[in-house]
Amino acid sequence: MNQEFTMVEINYWAIAPLLVVVAGALIGVLVEAFVARASRHNVQLGVGLVTYLAALVVLLAKSRTEHGLTMGGSVVIDGPSVFLMAVILCFALLSLLVMAERFGGPAADAFTPMGAATPGSDLERSAESAGWGTTEAVPLMMISVVGMMLFVSSGDLLTMFVALEVLSLPLYVLTGLARRRRLLSQEAALKYFLLGSFSSAFFLFGAALLYGYAGSVDIARIALAIGAASPVLDGLLLPGVALVLIGLLFKVGAVPFHAWTPDAYQGAPTPVTGFMAAATKIAAFGAILRLAYVGLSGNRWDWEPALIAIAALTMVIGAVMTVTQTDVKRLLAYSSIAHAGFILVAVMSFDVTGVSGAMFYLVCYGFTTIAAFALVTLVRHEGSEATDLSQWAGLGRRSPVVAGAFAICLLAFAGIPLTSGFTAKFAAFAPAISHGGAAGAWLVVIGVLASAVTAYVYFRIIVTMFFEEGAGDVVAITPSTLTTIAIAIGLVLTILLGVLPGPVLEAATQSAQFLR
Template structure:
């Protein structure tokens, strides 16, 4: 453990192999920026897609081959590459590959179909038309994605509050931009981006303030030292501890979309380009839960009796509000947004169990939910009426008759969201709920609320299945033929959903083995 305040300058030892995946990703992002500057316009899309996927896969290989054997607290104590960090980073990279493949979908156009040719042009202006005619494409989204992934990789391994904050900002800023880049319904998209940015800035401020209070209490921003200060009672200013914990948690709960900090979720999910929505829903949620796990288990777990009940109330509210409001939605993306709120509540139930099994269960949940979500949003992006996304529920009527495969896959993914056995959703729910039941009465109460909320959300998903299968088709709604990348992405999502439902033992074992924090 390095000293908190070194008297003289000491060179920080860095275990490069432990953090190499992060370097690979940020390096790929920087190369991506150069590609934007120098590659000819017509080749940019292909180059960026290959580069981005290659970078993410390379990082994944590095992680699996080298970083795995270099578990350590490194970079001067600011980054902990332990089992939890490795599992979450690996999952992030995998999900990011799937997400990028979905973003790459062109549907026969020049650039990515989901993104506006020129983000800076006024919606509906002649400038926008000119950009379209000139064949512009926003291939910047790929380096932006890599930067966001870099931030997420930091976020799940950050071992002190400052690094955590840096990760938070690095992952958020590219996402704000990407949210505003939708090709269609651009005003909605820009509004969503602004809303996301403003609320995100607020939550960052909350987090920072909380971090400052915790520093004031413990005299260090290092999570391990904060934990030590709490357990030895060494802190001088006891009154700073609880506000500090609450404010940092608010900042993180905002990112996962927990009630009452969820208001941005439906708007951002609806306005963002659909592939970005899928990426955000899967990866941001994963990163934020990774950070919550580390903060609560490593950092401030010692005084959890002071705040645990409050977070339990938040978890219950999140499940209930997410489930109930999803019933009234008429837009597929908003519906999935509220369902993601409900899922955040389910995951929080697992987090609050405070056991090693809970860590494994939560990590499994994040993997399963992420894969299902990206695939689901990829399908949402395929269903069109008159060229634009048919996101209104009424437009999904009878899809099962016209496009049995697309509707069948989507129905399967919905059943996974609903948590029907033999899909990943059920295993994941079990993995998150079982430790909660074991943890005691509060846990049992949360689980009971959780299963009732599941029943409500199941109604929503089944309603959608009814719509697709049992009603007459709407004229003009078609599911576009996906290209190879997004077919691969959807297949991966479905495969993970099946495997994690039917034969989850291997993944659970992996998550279980990795569920140990390094202090």
């Protein structure tokens, strides 16, 4: 083929936030190489905070108004992508504050002193006694954030795949960096990596099938091709759609592609778990929304039943599995699965209010989740995290503030009024009732029942914390200002979004229109 090469138009202001975070990540790598070990932690923290804040400022000041396709249609800057990028940056900022916590003394930090050292080896011990820390977590996280931001704004399947890998690979590494229970952490990282690769393969295979069907990986072109309906290659469409969606559903932890979630959540350093739960979910749902509403809505009647079944299954299994969990982090993992199901209910309404409902839900869930996992890092038994639920008995008497804050998070997860959980569930379920037809109504019924089951679990934890006698050696340690700020912001927003959801809901509604 003799096609002349034309350079693509790039609107640099539109992609400036992405570039800022890329630059920050690269600077972070250089810091890792050139700055003395002693001051690395603070420098990395500064670089990270400045990067996220700068990206947020650029995004809100300039890119917000630069709606359009750029980089040859690979990147789409529109309402949802700007809204979701801004939220991802906020979550990254909060997570960074939690990750930067260094307790010092016997209370361990979240990260291993040396990720490359064999667990229990002399090398690890000497690194620990030298006081080293895994400061590379900060640039790793920034790279992941780049992937997430690109994920929600990618205009074609290949960019989406690249973004998927960019966001996933650093997360695999981060998962394996927990300080305590190193083997469990490394095992979790490996599982996450293997299953993630497995799902990436499905996504890629699906993308290839869709390319075969439409002759393009461009989401808009695929939509056009579905509208034109060529009967010859029809056989490629449905498997392609299914496989691409499965790849994405893996990332949100939808049943039956959820098996990695509890293991990875449990093994990862707790601040990373909070970040994964909040930010990965929002990125993956951003991609799902774009694909489902822009690219594949033309034949949604064909694949919708499968997604409805998956949504129902996700809510039920996620909720039921929380009942028998004995580990806080695993419990929150299953809870996140159930929440993914609730958000899918909003997605399945196929209405613009469904987009805003899902986005609002993701905002509410993310802030509460980051605060909840940050609170988990504070509960300690002889210096290391006490994640077994039996150890939390009586915590409300010994550390009423931490237990009370965690109780607020649980009430929000349960969807109790005056917390963000209630307004979020309302925002997610209302469009399903009004636009989702009979299937939407049934999904809402299942969702409410599943909520009731999870509410039982959350209340049981509250009862355990406040009304049961426990061993006195599990206490909540006092965090530094940074973590306190992160927790406070998360809790305040949890209450605020429950009492005054108006402004954020309004912003989500105004940002809900995809650019086609």
